[in-house]
Amino acid sequence: MLYRSAHVSDQPRNPLTAEDALVLLAMLSARVEVKQGMSERELDHVEERWGFRFAPEHRTLLSAGLPTGSRRWPDWRDGDPEDLAERLARPVDGVLFDVQHNAFWHPHWDPRPADTQDALDMAHTYLARVPVMVPIYSHRYLLADPDRTGTPVLSMHQTDIIYYGTDLVDYFHHEFGHPVPTPEGHQYAAIPFWSYFLD
Numbered sequence: 001m002l003y004r005s006a007h008v009s010d011q012p013r014n015p016l017t018a019e020d021a022l023v024l025l026a027m028l029s030a031r032v033e034v035k036q037g038m039s040e041r042e043l044d045h046v047e048e049r050w051g052f053r054f055a056p057e058h059r060t061l062l063s064a065g066l067p068t069g070s071r072r073w074p075d076w077r078d079g080d081p082e083d084l085a086e087r088l089a090r091p092v093d094g095v096l097f098d099v100q101h102n103a104f105w106h107p108h109w110d111p112r113p114a115d116t117q118d119a120l121d122m123a124h125t126y127l128a129r130v131p132v133m134v135p136i137y138s139h140r141y142l143l144a145d146p147d148r149t150g151t152p153v154l155s156m157h158q159t160d161i162i163y164y165g166t167d168l169v170d171y172f173h174h175e176f177g178h179p180v181p182t183p184e185g186h187q188y189a190a191i192p193f194w195s196y197f198l199d
Helices: 018-026 040-050 056-064 081-101 116-127 168-176
Strands: 033-036 065-068 133-137 140-143 153-157 160-165
Touching: 018 056, 018 065, 018 168, 040 056, 040 081, 056 065, 056 168, 081 116, 081 133, 081 153, 133 153, 133 168, 140 168, 153 168, 160 168
Parallel strands: none
Antiparallel strands: 033 065, 133 140, 140 153, 153 160
């Protein structure tokens, strides 16, 4: 099965302005250093180097300022390439770990082979086509899709995946500010493949 990102529109409305992004980054001032925001050229280079595209609000945030000084924040400007590669691979690697060690198998995949290595090979093939999740902070991730906004931030540890914010702004308030309770019955935007773990 091929998982494709659903496009909301050709020109998605970015829910985060540059001014809003500065307000979010101000929440971090006592915790980490926030360096000068990344230029459009720098952001383009990151996307080309790592083979994904930031969500509009994620790009706006990084344009306003780059949190650094803690290993929990990915340093897209000067970070160790091995560290960045590991962070980007972590969501898929976590699923593969549970395939190997905890008998996980997605119900939409073909039947699981009896041999563990064959199962890993098949799972790897499927997982190569799922949407990329981009690290924001520690093991909190946002969907990489320039055509979608307002997708939830997920806390991802193997197949233990939970919501950590209805969107990037809500996430910042939950993690670093004064969270507002999510309304009962709130419908989170779906993320192909990954929302399976949340339903």
